[in-house]
Amino acid sequence: MEELKRVVSVPFKKNLAVSLSVKDFEFSLAFDLKWFSPKIASKVKDRALEAGLLSLKAGVLVPGFDVESVRLPHAFKPAENFLEGQENSGKKPSSLKEEISFEKILEFISADTGVNRQRLVSEINSMQDRLSYLVDIRVVALIVAKKFGCDIEAIFGKVSMSVLGFSDYT
Known part of the structure; x- marks a missing residue:
């Protein structure tokens, strides 16, 4: 969950925004940061919505946590398969x-x-x-x-x- 929170925070930090359109959020992950394919960026968004890290308000994504409090390690980049880890983390x-x-x-x-x-x-x-x-x-x-x-x-x-x-x- 912590890595998902880091990943979600980056587009907001990078754009100095308190909210982003779904398109801008996914674009940032896929094309600005070049971390994921557009399809995986959409899955990241969906997972963050399910986890309550993001919410959709008036057609824009709003983080459900203080983005500025998230500290990123130097040269942070999520693992290619980090979503698989999110699915299985803490679950039997x-x-x-x-x-x-x-x-x-x-x-x-x-x-x-x-x-x-x-x-x-x-x-x-x-x-x-x-x-x-x-x-x-x-x-x-x-x-x-x-x-x-x-x-x-x-x-x-x-x-x-x-x-x-x-x-x-x-």
Whole structure:
């Protein structure tokens, strides 16, 4: 997670910006810094959104942490396969099957409630902001789901396994 935070902070530091468009963020990683292909840069953005390191507000990416507090080692460059390390870091192999992404949660909530994804993301980002980004975005999504009357029983176990590392929530 620390390396992902470093990677996410660099485009904001390089551009002296408090927010960046998705296009500018991915362009910075892929072409300015030449760290990743455009496809991998997009995956970095997605992973950062899932982890709550970035949020999408009014169509722009905003870091969920103090970018200036992130210290980069001299000549920092992420490992080519650093995303693979992010997927497996701190996880037991058996728990990888239980992983559920923020996107899948959004799909579930939207299908169950009929609320469009844009409105859901807006509500989730607003609540994430009110909670000072201290709560995993997937948990915030479940809170918003309940607000819209969604029955979250079917995904609650997977989210708890992903976030907390266990599924027994009785």
